Amino acid sequence: MQRADIDRVADIWLDTNIRVHNFISKQYWQNNFSIVKEMLSQSEIYVYEEKNEIQGFVGLSDKYIEGIFVSSKEQSKGIGNLLMCYVKNIKNQLSLSVYQKNIRAVNFYQKEDFNIQSENVDENTGEKEYIMTWKRK
Secondary structure (H helix, E strand, O other), X not given: OOHHHHHHHHHHHHHHHHHHOOOOOHHHHHHHHHHHHHHHHOOEEEEEEEOOEEEEEEEEEOOEEEEEXXXXXXXXXXXXXXXXXXXXXXXXXXXXXXXXXXXXXXXXXXXOOOEEEEEEEOOOOOOEEEEEEEEOO
């Protein structure tokens, strides 16, 4: 990600979270937008671009996947898979947290050979989540 990309990346983050996490209030995501935008600008972010427009991104904190986000009009076109393949090529192991109610994401990560290690409750939202890990074979 380039510094100039931050607005597009942050917009994808907000739109995707509101859309796929409809079990959490829209206000929660909006209230955290500016904090997350600042964090994104200081994070390890890899973007997927098509025709010079960012369509999706993955955010990492060392070996922890903060999230994979794909713009709504580009969902189900393999972009998430491409981003995942990229980070699996540069890391030997990965972990992440995913809301249990986000069944589509849980299934995606399981298809990507992530295993559920434990269950947790996100103290910010009160929602149950899985802690999942992947290790290169």
